[in-house]
Amino acid sequence: MVRFIIIRLLQTIVALLGISLLIFLLVRATGNPIDLMRNPSSSEADIINLKAQFGFDKPYPEQYWLFMKGIVHGDLGKSILRGKPVTDMILQAAPNSIRLGLTAFIIGMVTATLLGVLAAVRRDSWLDNVVKFLAVLGQALPGFWLAIMSIWVFSVYWHILPAFGTSGPANYVLPVGCLAFFLLPGMMRLVRSSMLDVLDSEYIKLARIKGLPERVVIWKHALRNALIAPLTVAGMLFANIITGAVILENVFAWPGLGKMSVDSMIARDFPVVQGITLLVAALVLMVNLLVDITYAYVDPQIRYQNT
Amino acid sequence: MSIERKKADDIVKGFKKRRTATLQWNFLIPVAVLSLLVLTAIFAPWLAPYPPTQTSLTERLAPPSFMEGGNPAYFLGTDTLGRDILSRVIFGARVSLSVSLLVILITASVGTLIGIIAGYTGGRIDAILMRITDISLSFPAILIALLLAVILGPSFGTVVLALSLFGWAGYARLVRGESLRLRQADFVSQARITGSSSMRIMTRHIFPNVINPLIVISTLQIGMVILAESALSYLGAGIPPTTPSWGAMVSDGRNFIDVAWWISFFPGVAIGLVVLSGNFLGDWLRDKLDPRLRQL
Numbered sequence: 208m209v210r211f212i213i214i215r216l217l218q219t220i221v222a223l224l225g226i227s228l229l230i231f232l233l234v235r236a237t238g239n240p241i242d243l244m245r246n247p248s249s250s251e252a253d254i255i256n257l258k259a260q261f262g263f264d265k266p267y268p269e270q271y272w273l274f275m276k277g278i279v280h281g282d283l284g285k286s287i288l289r290g291k292p293v294t295d296m297i298l299q300a301a302p303n304s305i306r307l308g309l310t311a312f313i314i315g316m317v318t319a320t321l322l323g324v325l326a327a328v329r330r331d332s333w334l335d336n337v338v339k340f341l342a343v344l345g346q347a348l349p350g351f352w353l354a355i356m357s358i359w360v361f362s363v364y365w366h367i368l369p370a371f372g373t374s375g376p377a378n379y380v381l382p383v384g385c386l387a388f389f390l391l392p393g394m395m396r397l398v399r400s401s402m403l404d405v406l407d408s409e410y411i412k413l414a415r416i417k418g419l420p421e422r423v424v425i426w427k428h429a430l431r432n433a434l435i436a437p438l439t440v441a442g443m444l445f446a447n448i449i450t451g452a453v454i455l456e457n458v459f460a461w462p463g464l465g466k467m468s469v470d471s472m473i474a475r476d477f478p479v480v481q482g483i484t485l486l487v488a489a490l491v492l493m494v495n496l497l498v499d500i501t502y503a504y505v506d507p508q509i510r511y512q513n514t
Numbered sequence: 515m516s517i518e519r520k521k522a523d524d525i526v527k528g529f530k531k532r533r534t535a536t537l538q539w540n541f542l543i544p545v546a547v548l549s550l551l552v553l554t555a556i557f558a559p560w561l562a563p564y565p566p567t568q569t570s571l572t573e574r575l576a577p578p579s580f581m582e583g584g585n586p587a588y589f590l591g592t593d594t595l596g597r598d599i600l601s602r603v604i605f606g607a608r609v610s611l612s613v614s615l616l617v618i619l620i621t622a623s624v625g626t627l628i629g630i631i632a633g634y635t636g637g638r639i640d641a642i643l644m645r646i647t648d649i650s651l652s653f654p655a656i657l658i659a660l661l662l663a664v665i666l667g668p669s670f671g672t673v674v675l676a677l678s679l680f681g682w683a684g685y686a687r688l689v690r691g692e693s694l695r696l697r698q699a700d701f702v703s704q705a706r707i708t709g710s711s712s713m714r715i716m717t718r719h720i721f722p723n724v725i726n727p728l729i730v731i732s733t734l735q736i737g738m739v740i741l742a743e744s745a746l747s748y749l750g751a752g753i754p755p756t757t758p759s760w761g762a763m764v765s766d767g768r769n770f771i772d773v774a775w776w777i778s779f780f781p782g783v784a785i786g787l788v789v790l791s792g793n794f795l796g797d798w799l800r801d802k803l804d805p806r807l808r809q810l
Contacts, residue, residue: 226649344786348782349744351765355771355782457749477664487654
């Protein structure tokens with residue numbers, strides 16, 4: 208197990224270097240990022256000054272070295288637009304994103320598990336059909352459109368929920384609800400199908416023969432094993448939360464990282480977008496590492512296969 | 515009812531269904547919608563009542579013609595600049611269709627190549643390629659798309675590049691699994707015994723056998739790519755304005771949702787219908803061509 212963790216950790220570091228190099232090269236692919244900021248009123252001297260200030264006049268390998276050194280020290284550069292360190296800006300916006308993402312994640316997962324299990328247990332009942340219908344619809348309708356329509360229904364038509372702001376609990380309902388609904392279809396489908404598989408197995412039959420109450424068989428014996436399959440896609444789930452948050456923060460003007468990255472994209476403030484992308488890349492790799500370790504812990508076969 | 519019993523019932527039901535179902539609505543309707551999309555995209559200039567960028571300041575925010583106060587000249591109403599929503603939805607089909615076809619072509623080719631090489635060669639190459647694939651699969655493409663939009667500027671090419679950069683991974687994983695299985699097949703060992711090169715085995719023996727799953731996944735991808743493209747256009751990182759795209763149209767209506775819901779509503783319905791059709795057709799093809807994929 209220790210050997211497995213060490214190997215995975217090394218792989219994660221290599222992957223992180225790879226992604227940082229990819230982002231570093233992408234940013235410089237079209238020449239000098241400062242040229243993006245050029246406007247008609249800036250003189251040649253201004254440009255040269257800026258280049259020196261951001262270190263773009265140095266050769267690429269040295270730039271990459273400085274770039275990586277900065278990252279290790281938690282320095283992601285400065286926003287071209289506001290002159291503030293990107294790290295500070297991220298730290299300021301991150302709590303809003305975490306609050307939104309975490310609440311939506313918990314609500315989405317609990318609902319998905321509940322509906323997925325009930326649909327599997329009562330296969331082909333009206334509930335199962337509702338779940339299937341929701342899954343199909345949820346996977347086809349764009350999240351940003353559903354969010355805007357929910358603003359129309361709840362804020363404009365019924366006047367019961369605010370569409371903007373972060374001040375009170377009521378402000379959380381629409382963004383969190385939409386993000387949770389964005390995560391729901393995929394998870395629900397997965398829990399349902401993996402629950403169906405588990406319910407078919409020998410040990411569930413045994414549990415029933417033993418005379419355990421159906422409630423215990425389903426919610427304790429079956430659910431535990433049915434949740435292993437969704438664990439394998441936790442990495443993709445994390446990517447979904449990020450995607451959903453980027454989109455929905457912009458619909459609801461939620462002052463988190465997603466809105467910041469899109470605002471910076473529109474202002475062409477590349478250090479901010481680059482910083483957020485790097486941070487998320489690191490988080491994605493961490494989540495994958497954790498999932499791999501958890502999975503290896505749950506299923507010893509994986510441990511030996513991959514070392 | 516016991517699970518065995520239920521299964522037996524399902525099988526019997528399945529047989530009955532197969533015998534009686536002559537009209538397959540779950541095939542015909544999606545195909546009709548997707549054909550309509552293709553025809554609309556091709557013949558947009560002839561179908562649209564107005565040019566998609568023609569503004570009319572006197573006809574701003576006109577409700578759809580079937581509503582109270584609607585102008586009969588604008589079936590789905592007009593937006594903040596007085597542009598005809600119907601015409602813009604019709605022209606928007608072009609963006610969705612061209613982006614999705616191009617992205618699927620690129621990702622399917624790259625993914626198949628990587629998948630076959632990884633699955634057939636195995637060993638260290640397989641391990642490295644699959645690690646890269648796993649990371650790509652779990653990377654939120656939307657962030658790279660935003661980064662590319664900053665660097666290259668929002669454009670058709672940027673959207674295609676952003677969606678292709680990680681989109682190949684799903685194909686690679688699927689094709690790799692298939693190749694791994696096919697590598698053990700008798701016809702592959704026989705080809706090897708008769709002296710076929712690895713190159714020949716991969717192109718002539720393995721590739722033809724992964725075409726069916728490729729078709730299924732590509733069909734299911736149509737919806738995914740259209741959704742992703744519309745999200746990028748919504749955020750302003752997609753196809754630049756003046757070219758009508760469904761995602762950007764929904765975004766145009768965002769700030770006018772209290773006075774003119776129709777600006778956002780209809781393009782979203784168009785996205786939903788096309789994506790739904792793609793998914794249904796993909797499911798249907800999967801059941802016909804490759805029922806094993808059902809697990810995915």
